[in-house]
Amino acid sequence: xxxxxxxxxxxxxxxxxxxxxxxxxxxxxxxxxxxxxxxxxxxxxxxxxxxxxxxxxxxxxxxxxxxxxxxxxxxxxxxxxxxxxxxxxxxxxxxxxxxxxxxxxxxxxxxxxxxxxxxxxxxxxxxxxxxxxxxxxxxxxxxxxxxxxxxxxxxxxxxxxxxxxxxxxxxxxxxxxxxxxxxxxxxxxxxxxxxxxxxxxxxxxxxxxxxxxxxxxxxxxxxxxxxxxxxxxxxxxxxxxxxxxxxxxxxxxxxxxxxxxxxxxxxxxxxxxxxxxxxxxxxxxxxxxxxxxxxxxxxxxxxxxxxxxxxxxxxxxxxxxxxxxxxxxxxxxxxxxxxxxxxxxxxxxxxxxxxxxxxxxxxxxxxxxxxxxxxxxxxxxxxxxxxxxxxxxxxxxxxxxxxxxxxxxxxxxxxxxxxxxxxxxxxxxxxxxxxxxxxxxxxxxxxxxxxxxxxxxxxxxxxxxxxxxxxxxxxxxxxxxxxxxxxxxxxxxxxxxxxxx
Numbered sequence: 001x002x003x004x005x006x007x008x009x010x011x012x013x014x015x016x017x018x019x020x021x022x023x024x025x026x027x028x029x030x031x032x033x034x035x036x037x038x039x040x041x042x043x044x045x046x047x048x049x050x051x052x053x054x055x056x057x058x059x060x061x062x063x064x065x066x067x068x069x070x071x072x073x074x075x076x077x078x079x080x081x082x083x084x085x086x087x088x089x090x091x092x093x094x095x096x097x098x099x100x101x102x103x104x105x106x107x108x109x110x111x112x113x114x115x116x117x118x119x120x121x122x123x124x125x126x127x128x129x130x131x132x133x134x135x136x137x138x139x140x141x142x143x144x145x146x147x148x149x150x151x152x153x154x155x156x157x158x159x160x161x162x163x164x165x166x167x168x169x170x171x172x173x174x175x176x177x178x179x180x181x182x183x184x185x186x187x188x189x190x191x192x193x194x195x196x197x198x199x200x201x202x203x204x205x206x207x208x209x210x211x212x213x214x215x216x217x218x219x220x221x222x223x224x225x226x227x228x229x230x231x232x233x234x235x236x237x238x239x240x241x242x243x244x245x246x247x248x249x250x251x252x253x254x255x256x257x258x259x260x261x262x263x264x265x266x267x268x269x270x271x272x273x274x275x276x277x278x279x280x281x282x283x284x285x286x287x288x289x290x291x292x293x294x295x296x297x298x299x300x301x302x303x304x305x306x307x308x309x310x311x312x313x314x315x316x317x318x319x320x321x322x323x324x325x326x327x328x329x330x331x332x333x334x335x336x337x338x339x340x341x342x343x344x345x346x347x348x349x350x351x352x353x354x355x356x357x358x359x360x361x362x363x364x365x366x367x368x369x370x371x372x373x374x375x376x377x378x379x380x381x382x383x384x385x386x387x388x389x390x391x392x393x394x395x396x397x398x399x400x401x402x403x404x405x406x407x408x409x410x411x412x413x414x415x416x417x418x419x420x421x422x423x424x425x426x427x428x429x430x431x432x433x434x435x436x437x438x439x440x441x442x443x444x445x446x447x448x449x450x451x452x453x454x455x456x457x458x459x460x461x462x463x464x465x466x467x468x469x470x471x472x473x474x475x476x477x478x479x480x481x482x483x484x485x486x487x488x489x490x491x492x493x494x495x496x497x498x499x500x501x
Contacts, residue, residue, distance in 0.1 A: 096154045106154040109183050113150035116179035118143060119224065120211070124175040127222035142174055150180060156187035161196050164188050168203035171211040178207040182249040189253030190260045201250065208242045300356045308349060315342040337381065366406045368394040374406065375427065378413055384424040385413075392432040398496040404472040405429065405437055405491065408465050412441035412487045415461050420446045420485070431493065436474075439489040445480060465489070
């Protein structure tokens with residue numbers, strides 16, 4: 001702690017309790033990937049949930065920002081990703097069928113498959129006996145089994161190959177019909193390769209043939225298509241019925257496959273168009289970044305060739321004046337201060353040029369001790385400084401906070417010297433981790449009649465301090481109050497960042 005009033009400003013002392021502050025690292029753009037589907041397979045793809053353009057040294061133009069935001073918010077293909085859309089029901093139902101409509105169709109097909117199997121079992125069971133009570137227990141067991149055999153219909157979209165082959169095997173091994181296999185065959189066409197489609201179709205053909213042959217082997221009165229007077233279809237009629245059923249099943253499968261292919265094609269086209277727009281937006285951002293880098297490099301060269309040269313000339317002239325004949329001690333002291341100020345300005349200029357060229361922090365690190373030395377230098381130069389500095393645990397403050405305090409005090413005193421020369425400047429700085437930092441700089445307003453002409457400035461001092469306080473998440477106000485000009489700033493306490501020593 002240090003308290004000065006009307007005397008030389010001395011470096012403040014600080015507490016000893018260590019503390020550390022961290023600053024979250026900036027976010028990184030999420031990668032994205034696309035994968036074109038192979039024929040007959042589901043479309044695998046991933047889309048970015050968000051897109052962050054590459055970091056720039058300056059602000060991104062509004063058209064580029066709008067394009068990137070529009071691309072990032074519109075990356076949902078025409079066919080939603082099953083992993084990202086909202087489930088339509090409980091987890092076990094979603095596992096059975098991908099959509100509610102698939103599940104409802106499966107439930108509607110269950111009674112048909114059960115009824116057809118029961119009819120086939122009943123006709124074969126009654127054909128072997130004269131009385132119903134003489135039916136073999138084998139047929140009773142097969143009839144009870146029909147309660148279970150239709151349920152794989154609900155899994156025809158998840159496991160189409162296994163369901164079709166299993167349903168096709170039942171009529172070959174047992175006296176069932178082939179309706180279940182015919183019903184499940186279109187699901188195989190929707191999502192599987194040609195070799196599986198051919199294998200499944202061949203299995204269903206064998207299944208239909210076995211069911212027809214078994215029914216034709218029964219007596220005419222016990223066949224499925226027998227009428228009450230004993231008439232029935234002949235072999236050609238049975239073949240026509242079987243061919244018609246196969247044609248309907250294969251046709252439905254081809255229609256489903258065409259619809260699925262159109263959907264996948266639309267997804268690929270839409271995804272490719274969105275990725276192209278995303279690449280266009282990214283290229284625009286990168287082009288803007290390159291242009292701004294070139295502009296900053298050109299500005300840095302120009303500043304180095306002009307201001308750095310002028311500072312060198314000032315230092316050389318001051319050195320020559322200091323060592324010249326007839327230089328009084330007062331002149332030598334003044335020229336020494338000029339040379340020191342030129343050296344400090346050159347060092348700070350190199351830091352500014354480093355930041356301008358690379359975007360990295362090239363500024364010289366400052367602390368609250370440097371602020372105390374600044375006040376001492378100003379007093380040594382003849383400025384009437386009345387300072388009160390009270391800082392607790394100053395060693396825990398980050399360079400962003402200390403640099404902001406240093407520059408705000410420096411610019412405020414410079415403005416006071418420029419517009420109210422010879423008048424005292426009061427500086428009050430109080431800081432602690434719990435309360436932040438409060439800076440108050442006041443100076444009397446000069447008498448308009450007696451004041452010397454004010455130095456013409458650029459008018460950027462107060463806006464620059466305000467922006468610096470805003471970047472430090474603080475606030476700053478400046479203006480006349482009670483015959484005084486007052487600058488008041490409040491900055492929150494921040495610790496050192498992760499890359500600070």
